[in-house]
Amino acid sequence: MTETEPAAVFWDIGGVIVDLQSIQAGHMAFIESLLEEYDSPLSTAEALDQWRSTLGEYFRSGEGTEYLPARAGYREAIDEILDADVDDVAWEPLFQQIHDEYAEPHDGAVETIQRLADSSLHVGVISDVDDDEGQRMLEKFGAWSSFDSFTSSEAVGYKKPDRRMFETALQKADVEGEQAVMIGDRYANDMEGADALDMTTISFGAEDGPAVDHHVEELREISALVGVSD
Structure with missing residues (x-):
């Protein structure tokens, strides 16, 4: 950590709070549901x-760090795998239902978020x-009310870094940046992006490099790193 005691801790969602394998499983279940309901050559x-x-091509198509809504990418992907023309009012509720059923937090994520929220730290x-x-x-994880702020690419118009x-x-x-901590799983987006503003960085799965201040294997380790005791 920096010599300055942290006043704020920020979390990435995908790959840190939420287990990406659970999201991938949800996408698979969604695709299977579509194929059962609609015609597809695949x-x-x-x-x-x-x-x-x-989806990969869609997210790479943006200019620089321009924000691209995921829902538009899902729309494109559906059109690619189905012969039928599926209206948004048909697929979006199904996608949300299955996504919410499958999405799961990483072990220790919610517990640690709530512990930090009970401290004097700003948790975002x-x-x-x-x-x-x-x-x-x-909200599904029971963590929404524990956050003091929520900064998304949709609201800002740009994506990390x-x-x-x-x-x-x-x-x-x-x-200020030197008073804040960023927890992320991607080196260029989370670690380098935060380091550029002098934030302390904690990697949960991000590759090593000069922009990483700390690595954790378990999210519960974060409490001690930011000075919050059990």
Whole structure:
């Protein structure tokens, strides 16, 4: 940690709070449901590969750190795997239902968030997730009310590592970068993005590098790192 005691701790959602394997399982279940309901020339495995490929191309299509809504990417992916024209009012509720059923937090995430929320620290989110998707997951996990702020790419208009994401979050917490901690799972987006504003970084799965101050294998380790005792 820096010599300055932290006043704010910010969490990424995907890959830190939420287990991405649970999200992937939800996407698989959603695709299987679509294939049962609508015509498609693809097998389940082929449809899953096409889904992933289309989403990857979609998110890479943005200019620089421009925000692209995930729901629009899902729309494109559905059109690629189905012959039928599926209206948004048909697929979106199903996607949300299955997504919410499958999404699960990483072990220790909610417990640690709540412990930090009970301290004097400002506890916030800095995430590239769509607003409604992020809020639904945190509400499902029982963690939404523990956060003092929520900074999303949808609201800011840019995705990490754009400094505007971190500047917005710091402004909400009324702290300087050296007073804040960022917990993330991606090196370039979370670690380098936060380090550029002098934030202390904690990696949960991000690769090593000079922008990483601490690595944790379990999220419960974070409490001690930020000075919150059990």
